Amino acid sequence: TLLFLKKRKRKSQDGYKLPPGSMGWPYVGETLQLYSEDPNVFFASKQKRYGEIFKTHLLGYPCVMLASPEAARFVLVTQAHLFKPTYPRSKERMIGPRALFFHQGDYHMRLRKLVQGSLSPDALRGRVRDIERIVISMLESWVGQEVRTFHAMKKLSFDVGILTIFGGRLDERYKVELKRNYFIVDKGYNSFPTYIPGTPYHKAIQVSKDSDRPASSLPASLLLYLQPVLVLFRVKARKRLRGILSEIMKERRTKGVTENDLLGCLMDSRDERGEHLNDDQIADNIIGVLFAAQDTTASVMTWVLKFLHDHPKLLESVRVRTPKHRVMISSRTNLLAGTLIGPRHRFHVGGANGDPGEQRVWKSTPDMGANAKHGSNSQGYLIPKGWKVMPLFRNIHHNPEFFREPRVFDPSRFEVAPKPNTFLPFGNGVHACPGNELAKLEMLILIHHLVTKYRWEIVGHQGEVEYCPFPVPKHGLPAKLWRVAGGSEEAGQGRPRA
Numbered sequence: 001t002l003l004f005l006k007k008r009k010r011k012s013q014d015g016y017k018l019p020p021g022s023m024g025w026p027y028v029g030e031t032l033q034l035y036s037e038d039p040n041v042f043f044a045s046k047q048k049r050y051g052e053i054f055k056t057h058l059l060g061y062p063c064v065m066l067a068s069p070e071a072a073r074f075v076l077v078t079q080a081h082l083f084k085p086t087y088p089r090s091k092e093r094m095i096g097p098r099a100l101f102f103h104q105g106d107y108h109m110r111l112r113k114l115v116q117g118s119l120s121p122d123a124l125r126g127r128v129r130d131i132e133r134i135v136i137s138m139l140e141s142w143v144g145q146e147v148r149t150f151h152a153m154k155k156l157s158f159d160v161g162i163l164t165i166f167g168g169r170l171d172e173r174y175k176v177e178l179k180r181n182y183f184i185v186d187k188g189y190n191s192f193p194t195y196i197p198g199t200p201y202h203k204a205i206q207v208s209k210d211s212d213r214p215a216s217s218l219p220a221s222l223l224l225y226l227q228p229v230l231v232l233f234r235v236k237a238r239k240r241l242r243g244i245l246s247e248i249m250k251e252r253r254t255k256g257v258t259e260n261d262l263l264g265c266l267m268d269s270r271d272e273r274g275e276h277l278n279d280d281q282i283a284d285n286i287i288g289v290l291f292a293a294q295d296t297t298a299s300v301m302t303w304v305l306k307f308l309h310d311h312p313k314l315l316e317s318v319r320v321r322t323p324k325h326r327v328m329i330s331s332r333t334n335l336l337a338g339t340l341i342g343p344r345h346r347f348h349v350g351g352a353n354g355d356p357g358e359q360r361v362w363k364s365t366p367d368m369g370a371n372a373k374h375g376s377n378s379q380g381y382l383i384p385k386g387w388k389v390m391p392l393f394r395n396i397h398h399n400p401e402f403f404r405e406p407r408v409f410d411p412s413r414f415e416v417a418p419k420p421n422t423f424l425p426f427g428n429g430v431h432a433c434p435g436n437e438l439a440k441l442e443m444l445i446l447i448h449h450l451v452t453k454y455r456w457e458i459v460g461h462q463g464e465v466e467y468c469p470f471p472v473p474k475h476g477l478p479a480k481l482w483r484v485a486g487g488s489e490e491a492g493q494g495r496p497r498a
């Protein structure tokens with residue numbers, strides 16, 4: 001049973017104690033261990049050793065990790081009011097402290113309603129054609145070239161994010177400037193800023209994974225010395241993003257434009273006292289949604305390409321079903337993942353190899369880290385005030401008790417609905433993802449066009465996973481794409497010669 005204690009004094013009376021676990025070294029705790037090994041292995045080995053609730057010390061904070069569905073629900077839903085979402089300060093600064101992720105209570109609810117409204121199936125109905133246009137243009141620009149799938153998908157989800165936020169009429173020069181500055185900020189956002197050899201951040205700046213970013217051609221040692229300059233560069237890019245948003249808002253106000261996109265909803269909103277949101281509040285939330293919409297969706301779409309490629313029978317059955325549902329994409333937007341491709345072939349959002357939602361916990365947008373406001377007790381353990389609490393979606397999704405052979409890609413597992421609270425790709429409770437319908441729509445449109453008009457080949461050996469921090473196939477899954485007529489290899493131009 002889940003109880004909570006208002007006062008730590010009761011701890012000794014009731015005999016509640018801290019969960020088992022290790023706090024590691026003074027100050028650094030177990031941070032280096034987490035960052036120098038596969039996070040799957042790190043958390044799975046802890047769970048194996050200490051059970052579903054364990055303590056550790058990461059990034060300077062004592063933490064309690066929750067790998068049980070009931071304990072995660074306790075923090076996210078039933079006792080959510082006892083926990084305050086927190087992020088590393090560097091990330092809060094990058095996104096902007098007024099973004100909804102960092103808040104609880106009335107301000108959070110007000111913003112959440114606005115964001116949710118502009119991402120609802122009703123609002124998305126008018127965006128389908130534009131999303132299709134973006135998807136087709138991305139796929140056509142890929143034909144005949146080797147491209148890292150993850151980067152292509154990042155660009156796709158960025159463009160869809162811009163469409164949802166600013167509608168279909170944003171001036172091209174604004175789009176170019178937003179993209180240029182956003183990707184500079186993004187580069188630093190997901191890295192753990194340390195120069196300690198062996199850590200992913202250190203490796204990332206030694207061997208850039210990003211072929212289309214200019215810094216990658218610089219020698220590693222020079223990059224190390226350039227880090228403080230790069231940080232300043234990012235701060236400048238964040239300021240520039242804010243500046244562009246001000247210009248767009250000013251232009252709309254001068255011209256008296258009212259739009260039903262996210263920016264329009266935020267600009268028009270008034271609270272019960274008739275007060276508008278100020279420009280800082282609007283800007284932080286726009287930048288926040290851009291971040292939340294990007295690597296999450298891009299990493300899932302990268303896995304979709306990989307799994308369809310690796311499972312030709314699945315690809316064929318998706319192709320055969322898709323034309324029947326083609327009309328549905330343009331006429332309805334209340335599609336759920338799986339509707340288009342049939343229940344038998346539902347994708348496990350988050351993939352068998354990881355869970356983008358949970359990656360947020362440590363290194364990305366909406367972090368599940370929470371400060372227990374009171375000493376609280378989960379399944380008989382004490383969570384002292386000020387400790388971070390992290391629901392571990394990854395461990396829950398990989399628990400063989402809930403998902404047989406969890407690491408095997410087997411979409412048929414979803415023919416039977418998962419047990420309650422065991423499958424949470426979009427989170428749970430008041431902070432659950434308001435962009436889930438858009439993400440599913442975007443994926444459906446991509447899958448539809450991919451399987452009906454294109455085939456692709458993965459370049460190089462692909463077995464390993466890297467964390468950016470979302471799990472993606474190594475090097476972002478380099479792949480070549482070509483067109484096929486009628487969706488079948490035989491009828492089309494066929495595989496291009498190398």
Ligand code: HEM
Pocket residue numbers: 085100101102112115119161164288289292293294296297300349356357358360366367368424425426427428430431432433434435436438439
């Ligand atoms: C496959 C893609 C996606 C996945 C797996 C995903 C997952 C999640 C998860 C797990 C959360 C909850 C985090 C928490 O509880 O703190 C979340 C929150 C959020 N997501 Fe998504 N997301 C995706 C796509 C999107 C998109 C496309 C958008 C917007 C266009 C979006 C906007 C947001 C926002 C604004 C929040 C914060 C909500 C709040 O704090 O109230 N997400 N997402």
